[in-house]
Amino acid sequence: MTDRVGSAGDARPVAPSGTASAGGSRGALVQAGPAVTGDVAVLPRARLDEVGTAVRVGDKRAHWRRRAAYAVMITYAVLMFTPFAWSLITSFKTQPDAVQLTFIPQPPTLDAWRYVFQNLDPSIFRLFANSAGIALAVTLTNLVLASIAGYAFARLRFPGRELLFLVVLATLMIPDQLRLVPVYLILNGFGLTRGPGQYLAVVLTMVIMGTNIFLMRQYFLSIPREIEEAARIDGASFFTTFSRVMLPLATPALAAVAILQFQGTWNAFFWPLIFLRDQSYFTVPIALTFFRGQGGFTTNYPPLMAVVVLSTVPVLILYIFFQRYFVEGIAASGVKG
Amino acid sequence: MTLRAAAGDPRASTGRSGRGEWFAGYAFIAVPMLLFLVLNIGSIVYSAYISVFQWNIRSGATGFLGLKNYQTALGDPTFHRAIQNSIYYAVIWVPLTMAVGLFLAVLVNQRLRGRTFFRAAYYFPAIASSAAVTILWIFLAAPDGFFNAVRAALGLNPLFAFFGYPPNQNWIGDAATALNSVILLNAWTTSGTFMLFYLASLQTISREVYEAAAIDGAGSWQTFWRITFPLLRPGHYFVATVAVIGALQLFDQAAIAGGPNGDPANALMTVVLYLYNQAFTRFDFDYAAAIGLILFAIIMTLTLIQRRVFGSAPTW
Numbered sequence: 001m002t003d004r005v006g007s008a009g010d011a012r013p014v015a016p017s018g019t020a021s022a023g024g025s026r027g028a029l030v031q032a033g034p035a036v037t038g039d040v041a042v043l044p045r046a047r048l049d050e051v052g053t054a055v056r057v058g059d060k061r062a063h064w065r066r067r068a069a070y071a072v073m074i075t076y077a078v079l080m081f082t083p084f085a086w087s088l089i090t091s092f093k094t095q096p097d098a099v100q101l102t103f104i105p106q107p108p109t110l111d112a113w114r115y116v117f118q119n120l121d122p123s124i125f126r127l128f129a130n131s132a133g134i135a136l137a138v139t140l141t142n143l144v145l146a147s148i149a150g151y152a153f154a155r156l157r158f159p160g161r162e163l164l165f166l167v168v169l170a171t172l173m174i175p176d177q178l179r180l181v182p183v184y185l186i187l188n189g190f191g192l193t194r195g196p197g198q199y200l201a202v203v204l205t206m207v208i209m210g211t212n213i214f215l216m217r218q219y220f221l222s223i224p225r226e227i228e229e230a231a232r233i234d235g236a237s238f239f240t241t242f243s244r245v246m247l248p249l250a251t252p253a254l255a256a257v258a259i260l261q262f263q264g265t266w267n268a269f270f271w272p273l274i275f276l277r278d279q280s281y282f283t284v285p286i287a288l289t290f291f292r293g294q295g296g297f298t299t300n301y302p303p304l305m306a307v308v309v310l311s312t313v314p315v316l317i318l319y320i321f322f323q324r325y326f327v328e329g330i331a332a333s334g335v336k337g
Numbered sequence: 338m339t340l341r342a343a344a345g346d347p348r349a350s351t352g353r354s355g356r357g358e359w360f361a362g363y364a365f366i367a368v369p370m371l372l373f374l375v376l377n378i379g380s381i382v383y384s385a386y387i388s389v390f391q392w393n394i395r396s397g398a399t400g401f402l403g404l405k406n407y408q409t410a411l412g413d414p415t416f417h418r419a420i421q422n423s424i425y426y427a428v429i430w431v432p433l434t435m436a437v438g439l440f441l442a443v444l445v446n447q448r449l450r451g452r453t454f455f456r457a458a459y460y461f462p463a464i465a466s467s468a469a470v471t472i473l474w475i476f477l478a479a480p481d482g483f484f485n486a487v488r489a490a491l492g493l494n495p496l497f498a499f500f501g502y503p504p505n506q507n508w509i510g511d512a513a514t515a516l517n518s519v520i521l522l523n524a525w526t527t528s529g530t531f532m533l534f535y536l537a538s539l540q541t542i543s544r545e546v547y548e549a550a551a552i553d554g555a556g557s558w559q560t561f562w563r564i565t566f567p568l569l570r571p572g573h574y575f576v577a578t579v580a581v582i583g584a585l586q587l588f589d590q591a592a593i594a595g596g597p598n599g600d601p602a603n604a605l606m607t608v609v610l611y612l613y614n615q616a617f618t619r620f621d622f623d624y625a626a627a628i629g630l631i632l633f634a635i636i637m638t639l640t641l642i643q644r645r646v647f648g649s650a651p652t653w
Contacts, residue, residue, distance in 0.1 A: 065557070066449065073444055077458045080525070084465075086483055087473050099479075101486035145369035158362030164370060171377040175586045175636060177609045178629040181387060181622050182380035188394065208373050238361035267466035269589045274617070285468035289593050292472055301476055308469045315464045323457050326464070330533050 084312075091306035098301040112302030116310065122280050122287070124310065131283040132314075134199060134272070135265040138206045142261045143254060145208040150216025151242050155228070165217070168210045177270060179205075184274060193275060201275040202283075206265060212257045215329070219253035220246060256329035259322045263315045284311040381633070388627035394620060406627035416628065418603050419611040420635075422516060426607070427584035429517075434524045435576055438531025439569075443561070445532070446539050456536070460529035467526075467589035474522045475594055478508035509594050512604040519590050519605065527583075531576050538572025539565070574647035581639055585632065588613065608632050 090098050091112050093105040100106070116124055152158075153165045183205060187193060192201040223246065231245045247254075272283045282290060288307055319326060388406050390398035410416050441459050445452045462470065477483040485505060488497060494504050508518040542565065550560045588609040591599055597614045599606030606614075608628065616625035 069444060069447060069449060073449075073455050076441070076444075077455060080458060080462055080529075083470075083473055083477055083483075083525075084462075086477065090476070099481040099486075101483070101490055145372070148365045149369035149373075152362050152365035156358055156362035156365060158359040161362065164366065167378060168373065171373075173582065173636070173640065174377065174381065175582065175609070175629075175632060177586060177588060177612060178384065178633050179376065179380045180612060181616055181626040181629060182383035183376060184616070185387070185394070185622065186375075186380070186383070204372075205376070207376070208369050210373070210377070213369070213373070238358070238365075242365075263464060267464075267468075269467050269593075273592075274613075285466045288466075288468045288472055292475075292593075304472060305476065308473050311469050312465045315466075319457075319461070319464050327456065327460065327533060330460075330530060 084309075087305040087308050091302055091309055093302050095300055095302060098305075112306045115303045116306045120287075120291070120307075122282060124307070126280065127282060127284045127287045130199075130276075130281060131266055131285075134202055134268075134283060135262050137199075137203045138265040139258050139262045141203065141207045142209055142212045143258055146212035146216045146257060147247060147250065147254065148242070149208075149213045150218075151220050151246060153213070153217045154220035155225075155246075156238065168213050172210045172214070180274065187275070193277070196281075198275050198277060198281050202268075202272050205271040205275070206268065209261065212261065215257055216250065216253055219250050223249050252325075255322070256325045259318055259325045260329045263318060263326075266315055381630075384626045384629055387623050388630055390623055392623040392626075394622065402623065406624050407631070409624065410627060410631060415603060415606065416608075416611055419599075419606045419608045422599070422604070422606055423585050423587060423608045426516060426520060426587055427581055430520045430523060431577065431580040431584055433520070434528050434531055435573075435580060437524060437528040438576065439535050441528060441532040442535035442539055443565070446536060456532070459532055462526045463529045465526070468593060470522065470526055471590045471593040474518070474590075475509050478518050480505040480507045480510075484508065510601060512601040515595065515601060515604040519587075519594065522590060523587075531580070534576045534579070535569065535572055538569050538575070541571075542568050570647060574643065577647070578640055578643055581643065582636055585609075585636055585639075608635075 089103065089105060092108050092110070093102075094107070094109055094111065097106050120127070153161060153168075184193075187201045187204060191197055192204070227249070228241050228245055231241045236244070267285060268283070269285050272286050273289075276282055276286055279287075279290070284307070288304075288311060291307065292304060387398075389402055389404065391400040391402055393399050445456045445459070479485075488494060489504060497504075497506070502514075506514065508514045546564060546568070547560065550564055555563065586609055587607045591605040591607045591610050592613065595601070595605030595610075597610070597618045599610050599614075609632070612625050612628045612632070615621045615628060
């Protein structure tokens, strides 16, 4: 378990490779070493006089290989995008045209978009505000809580630290939904299943995620100890050292946590489905499934596809601008919602 | 690795120890860990407690049941169906998505121009919400949807007819094809994530290994199967573990496409959907809690088995 999570972080840390990470990857290679040599020895060995030709033939082959690789990569990329392209095209169609295989809407219309902005109940603006509010709140609590806990686990020595961190790692393996009944009953006990408390209930279910604690700890471990020791010698308290010295240095990790957590919460389905009972509190994903179930909307595809497109826009913008954090953060945390 | 590194970190004893640091440590972790422990470990213990009582949402425990809920689960045909579906899903979806993810990772790990673009493109389906992609998929797979229209236009209908699918096959609405449709949907959205995991793993293989293979005259096919694939073992283990845990937690897509009963005819009933169903349509909280713990036991067992199969999680 610890190995599992540790390894992902080691393989591709968001952080500049710290001592711990470097050690991890090196260990991998050393252990893999003997096995490799064994395998290679089995392969047929080219005779010395053949080496020259082999290289020339290889060049030609490499040329064709590259072409084939591009052909496959482009085809696959087109396949990946087709469903999204189809939803975008459909959102500009009339209802009868939506079930035709026409790539250019006949006739193109903005009716579906007008419908989405004017006729939805709750309104699309309300839905976006609900989603944004919950996602921002969860992102903020995770940034604050994961950075202080991550720092303590990385740098402060106190009895029980290893055990507590082991507990954090272990919970990464526990299915989230196992918490459904107890968490619902606890929050219901606090009256958070009624009224605006529903928002708070959703935020609380995601208030602090183990992956974020893990990510922040790994990053703090990678920052040279001398930097904070200098601050400590100058008489700074633990908290000042953390907030003034270490936190600014951890900006890349904070950015990764913020972006991934915002995206995850924006898209969240399970907990909002459980706790958001009143329509006016719905987030975009919950509203989407609600609209689909509504009479008249079920087969009225163009507006439904317009909402699908619209719901993806915020995360798409994040993805375009902060792609690096997605790629490295996912590889480092090894967990995706 | 991580923990051992932390515990054995030589820098960990630079003599700044003392009560002050203990105090600071506890002060730092107090709030985050209190919330974390209550909402995670605490809730699992609470789950176990709930599962052995007759539970009422207003009055709490009303009578001791012992292991009765667990016995009920053993003989509950819908729960069996849910387990079957979840296992079928895992058995097909995990290898399929791993294979596609690995294939993509090897493709975009080549030194080709534009590989950053392709990486970004392949991960793209993973950024959209499960609700959006599922509703999109239902639309595409409808009787009058895009899939059926495309295969008709490509003249593939005779082939599909041979396998018994009419031109207006309702892929998600037909019990025979519903789960497979969800498998394809999730393979589409998750293969990019697995690609990223495999990329991270591929980059730990040193260039020298490949150079040695090239000198020895190994072709690219041979190189892949004899060198890359076996050296990726830590990657396989990691991706497989994450994938199996994820597969057994299948909920969003099944609930959106099939509702609380996993329609049509329980074809989309999964373990987690059944848990949700028992808690929120039948308000049988104690039984739902028991189902959650059974799922937890299944996941733990499978993870331990995987650990055995892949060796003792060796190289990380």
